[in-house]
Amino acid sequence: MTRKIYCAAATAVVSLVLCTQALGVVLPGIAGNVHDQSGAGLSGQIVQLYFDNGDGIFDPLFDSQFGGDVVTGADGGYAFQNIQMGKYFVRTGDSVSGLLDPGSPTLMIDDFFQKRSVTADPIGPISTSSLAVPASEVLGGERDLYVELISGIGDVELRVNPFGENVLQFDTSSGVNGRGVVTWDGVDNSGSLKPAMGLGGFDLTNSGQNEAFILKVGMDATGIGESMILRIYDDSMGKYSDLAIPFVVSGGRATEMVVASFDDFVGEVKPSKIDALQLILGQGTKSIDAQVDYVGVIGMSHQDFEVTAIPEPSSMALAVLGFGGILLRRRRR
Numbered sequence: 175m176t177r178k179i180y181c182a183a184a185t186a187v188v189s190l191v192l193c194t195q196a197l198g199v200v201l202p203g204i205a206g207n208v209h210d211q212s213g214a215g216l217s218g219q220i221v222q223l224y225f226d227n228g229d230g231i232f233d234p235l236f237d238s239q240f241g242g243d244v245v246t247g248a249d250g251g252y253a254f255q256n257i258q259m260g261k262y263f264v265r266t267g268d269s270v271s272g273l274l275d276p277g278s279p280t281l282m283i284d285d286f287f288q289k290r291s292v293t294a295d296p297i298g299p300i301s302t303s304s305l306a307v308p309a310s311e312v313l314g315g316e317r318d319l320y321v322e323l324i325s326g327i328g329d330v331e332l333r334v335n336p337f338g339e340n341v342l343q344f345d346t347s348s349g350v351n352g353r354g355v356v357t358w359d360g361v362d363n364s365g366s367l368k369p370a371m372g373l374g375g376f377d378l379t380n381s382g383q384n385e386a387f388i389l390k391v392g393m394d395a396t397g398i399g400e401s402m403i404l405r406i407y408d409d410s411m412g413k414y415s416d417l418a419i420p421f422v423v424s425g426g427r428a429t430e431m432v433v434a435s436f437d438d439f440v441g442e443v444k445p446s447k448i449d450a451l452q453l454i455l456g457q458g459t460k461s462i463d464a465q466v467d468y469v470g471v472i473g474m475s476h477q478d479f480e481v482t483a484i485p486e487p488s489s490m491a492l493a494v495l496g497f498g499g500i501l502l503r504r505r506r507r
């Protein structure tokens with residue numbers, strides 16, 4: 175299977191060499207078209223991307239161009255893709271866009287703000303929790319936590335906002351193999367590992383506008399090679415698709431952005447119609463310290479430009495000749 179996952183440093187300029195990409199649109203990206211007042215696309219227009227220096231104001235002296243110039247196609251279209259996290263301006267000629275943030279989630283599934291934690295240990299090897307959270311903060315208005323001690327003597331912990339930082343923290347003690355699952359399944363007041371299927375056929379793509387998950391993650395070196403799985407369900411527990419997302423070793427803190435295309439889901443369920451979503455942590459590695467700052471979805475950012483079409487040199491010459499002709503006629507009167 176060709177993977178379309180890639181990652182980028184949360185802070186700009188330094189990009190991670192370990193990232194891979196494949197064919198297809200790689201987000202974050204900005205696309206649009208350049209057209210005249212009539213709406214007709216203008217081909218051959220130069221479009222440039224500038225990385226904002228942090229003041230939110232466009233200045234070509236201080237905001238550096240990101241990548242090379244792009245030229246609009248026959249329909250006036252242009253696209254920048256696989257760009258680093260950060261805020262940008264798009265420029266064509268004298269026209270400059272507003273500040274764009276193409277890596278910002280268009281839908282936040284969970285920012286992990288509402289505090290809650292669960293712990294599994296040899297006395298209670300499974301622990302669950304269900305927490306009602308406003309639907310404006312968490313997809314479906316409820317977040318369930320589940321932890322399970324699989325092997326070893328120690329704890330498995332899943333904590334949300336545990337130390338004044340709005341992150342999900344997954345820890346297993348030294349030598350312990352455990353699993354943690356976060357479930358978003360609508361409001362059913364149950365933290366069962368079996369999702370309640372309460373999202374009502376939710377469309378993660380928002381009619382095709384969203385194309386990928388975006389997560390901010392990190393883990394320490396003991397978890398190297400670990401992945402997490404985003405699992406989407408439709409109708410029943412046995413009907414799901416999985417998307418594996420590699421953790422990035424960061425020293426433990428969630429500082430690394432990971433984008434995972436919806437195209438890479440494996441299974442029969444489509445992201446355009448889901449009844450529940452799970453994030454599954456712990457794929458067999460012992461002694462994990464992992465963090466997820468948020469889970470969201472993104473699509474291509476759009477920016478169109480309407481510009482005054484500059485006439486072709488030949489038609490310009492004809493216009494001058496025509497104007498001259500009018501002058502000549504007037505003088506003859």
Ligand SMILES: [Ca+2]
Pocket residue numbers: 226227228229230231232233236237
């Ligand atoms: Ca600036």
Ligand SMILES: [Ca+2]
Pocket residue numbers: 304316318357359360361362363364365366370
């Ligand atoms: Ca539930």
Ligand SMILES: [Ca+2]
Pocket residue numbers: 284285286287340341466467468
């Ligand atoms: Ca967060």
